[in-house]
Amino acid sequence: MALQIIDRRLAGKNKSVGNRERFVRRYKQQIAEAVRRAVAQRDIRHIEQAENITIPRKDIREPLFRHGQGGVSDTVHPGNSEHVRGDRIARPQGGAGGAGGQASDSGQGEDDFTFTLTKEEFMELFFEDLALPRLLRTHIGSTPQYKTRRAGYRQDGTPHNLALLRTMSGALGRRIALTKAPQRELQALQEQLDALLAQDGSGASEDVAALQQRISVLRSRIAKVAFLDPIDLRFRNRARLPQPSSQAVMFCVMDVSGSMDQARKDLAKRFFILLYLFLTRHYEKIDIVFIRHHTQASEVSEDAFFHSQESGGTVVSSALVLLEQIMRARYPVGDWNIYVAQASDGDNFGDDNVQCRTLLAGKILPLVRYFAYLQVAQEEQGLWQEYSQLARLFSHFAMRKVSGPGEIYPVFRDLFKKEGVSV
Secondary structure: OOOOOOOOOOOOOOOOOOOOHHHHHHHHHOOOOOHHHHHHHHHHHOOOOEEEEHHHHHHHOOOOOOOOOOOOOOOOOOOOOOOOOOOOOOOOOOOOOOOOOOOOOOOEEEEEEEEOOOOHHHHHOOOOOOOOOOOOOOEOOOEEEEEEEEEEEEOOOOOOHHHHHHHHHHHHHHHHHHHHHHHHHHHHHHHHHHHHHOOOOOOOOHHHHHHHHHHHHHHHHOOOOOOOOOOOOOEEEEEEEEEEEEEEEEEEEEOOOOOOOHHHHHHHHHHHHHHHHHHHHHHHHHHHHHEEOOOOOEEEEEEHHHOOOOOOOOOOOHHHHHHHOOOOOOHOOOOOOOEOOOOOOOOOOOOHHHHHHHHHHHHHHHOOOOOEEEEOOOOOOHHHHHHHHHHHHHHEEEEEEOHHHHHHHHHHHHEEEEEOOOO
């Protein structure tokens, strides 16, 4: 009978899922580098799209083995008046083939290899080796997660849960318990029968017949003990136990004051879009709180956070005060892993910088798992200087600066890389 293999995987026509996965794994480094280049050039509205990836052909060239000529041979090239044996010939300028020449009708070449990463493949490589730092499992929520664990044995169950060793052990113990006394009695009767037969060689006495009758009854009783009885069956029991869930909340705090021009707002939005995509793809149970501020802070929706045109002066402490109020009212530190990401250009009302440092050091940083501050400007103004003092005191407070779109992705990976993973 011929063997037929039917591939029911969801793949398009003339596509091999297995070969594609192997290719992505094999050239992961080149693909990841291409992904990084693509992110720096994309508009923030198109970050979560598929991407055409080009890999130089030299990076995917396979090694080939050929038979060499072998031996030692001397070749004389007529007309050589410049070189003798042992001279080193310099490499031609502009590549192995020398400088480019006129177009011709001979020869052939090979283009670089280009293929399309799907949206899922792109995002998987995009957020590889990233995680929320210092995440703890702290709380059994209203919709707990369950994990199945071994919980002893039971006498009924499905066949695939049958504990064979425990069943056979129980059967052996039952047989021993039911036959031990009859076996001892049988052994004693057999010894008596042997002694009588030794005294009376004929074996026709009434005592001999009685002993033989009792021995026969005992052997019949022992033989009726079943090798395996339904009462011996033992099945592995599994219980579903509620597990602590990793409840987390991320506060996204963005400066939208007048000093944040369109270019700086674009950098901040790029950062928060990456953060939003990362959180929603990697964590099922996570709350995201959006806070915008100028002289006043307000909690806003996702749409307003990224698209509102509101602007004004700058009082950063207003956002920190609102953050602390929401945190204490809705997210008890004993039940939630609290994270904060703040983006600003560092420009703040002069007397407010010290107030920001005081709020963070006294009320916010002792309660959060991680605080990431991104400055979308290179100038180290008063807010950066005050925050620098906090970075030396709190290990879970991180500060970074960016000045262009190409720096957002590397900085984002640096801020949220998994512990023990170098970027």
